[in-house]
Amino acid sequence: MLTMLALNPSQVVAFDELIDELWGEAPLKNTRNALQANVRRMRKSLAELGFADGEDGLIRTVDNGYTLDVAEDALDAYRFLRLAERGASLVSREPHEAIGLLRRSLAMWRGPALLDVSDGPRCRAVALRLDEQRKSAREDLIQAQLQAGEAGVVVAELKQLLAQYPERERFSEQLMIALYRCGRQSEAVDIFHRTRKWLDDELGLKPSQRLHTLYQAILMQDPSLL
Numbered sequence: 582m583l584t585m586l587a588l589n590p591s592q593v594v595a596f597d598e599l600i601d602e603l604w605g606e607a608p609l610k611n612t613r614n615a616l617q618a619n620v621r622r623m624r625k626s627l628a629e630l631g632f633a634d635g636e637d638g639l640i641r642t643v644d645n646g647y648t649l650d651v652a653e654d655a656l657d658a659y660r661f662l663r664l665a666e667r668g669a670s671l672v673s674r675e676p677h678e679a680i681g682l683l684r685r686s687l688a689m690w691r692g693p694a695l696l697d698v699s700d701g702p703r704c705r706a707v708a709l710r711l712d713e714q715r716k717s718a719r720e721d722l723i724q725a726q727l728q729a730g731e732a733g734v735v736v737a738e739l740k741q742l743l744a745q746y747p748e749r750e751r752f753s754e755q756l757m758i759a760l761y762r763c764g765r766q767s768e769a770v771d772i773f774h775r776t777r778k779w780l781d782d783e784l785g786l787k788p789s790q791r792l793h794t795l796y797q798a799i800l801m802q803d804p805s806l807l
Contacts, residue, residue, distance in 0.1 A: 582619045584698045586640065586649035587656055588707055595646040602701035620647060658694070658711060661686045665718040672721055676728035683722040690715060720751045727755060732762035743772075747779045750792050761799050761806055769799050 585594055585602055600612045609615045624640055632639050641648050653659040668682035694711035698704050719742065726735050739756040746752060753776040760769040773788070773796040780786045788796075798806055 582616070583623055583649075584695060584704055585701075586647060587651075588658075588703070590649055590651050590653050590656060590659070593643050593646045593648050598703075599646065602703050605701070616647075657689050661689045661711075661718075662714065664689075665714060665721070668718070668725070669721045672725045672728060676725040679725040680722060680729060683718055683725060686718055687715070687722065716746065716749065720749070720755070723752075723755050727758060727762075732759040735759050736763065743776075747776070748784070750776065750780075750789055754792055754795055757795055757799060758806060766799060766802070770796070773799075 664686035668679045671679035695708040736759050743752045757769040
């Protein structure tokens with residue numbers, strides 16, 4: 582319940598939405614009482630942590646629901662998103678600054694998103710979205726490092742990431758570029774063929790046009806890749 586409120590800071594989360602998230606299709610006999618009991622427990626726990634208690638505390642009751650009275654910047658998920666967004670916007674023109682911002686954003690993670698909450702549909706959807714944005718931030722960080730001339734630094738990490746997420750063609754693309762810039766053209770070509778085979782065997786798909794164009798550029802030793 583606290584997660585639901587935190588995902589909507591300073592906004593009202595309706596009773597019905599909370600009930601659906603907590604108990605789904607098998608609600609309790611008196612769900613309003615159950616919600617009130619949860620709120621009392623949360624307020625007590627927050628008070629023990631030094632936050633204000635009662636109706637004027639962090640959790641406020643409104644006509645049709647509850648609200649967590651905090652700013653977005655008080656929540657690590659929102660701070661991550663803001664830092665990652667700023668970093669991504671600087672990758673091309675200020676790669677060193679982008680590296681710092683993206684590393685700060687990724688350093689905030691301590692495991693999968695919302696790992697210790699119930700598996701309600703809204704929390705699951707947000708967790709998937711946050712994990713996707715975490716992967717995108719890793720891609721942006723590596724792109725910034727490539728822009729900054731750190732091709733040799735990222736090869737080992739990219740191999741690990743590609744083994745973990747073989748469906749993400751951007752990691753394949755970045756690894757091919759990094760290997761090529763390190764003078765390992767044959768390995769870069771091999772990454773393309775391995776990615777193509779995996780996509781075909783596992784998903785019945787062909788590589789994207791972007792990845793195929795990169796493959797052709799590597800074969801032709803296109804000077805723009807350096």
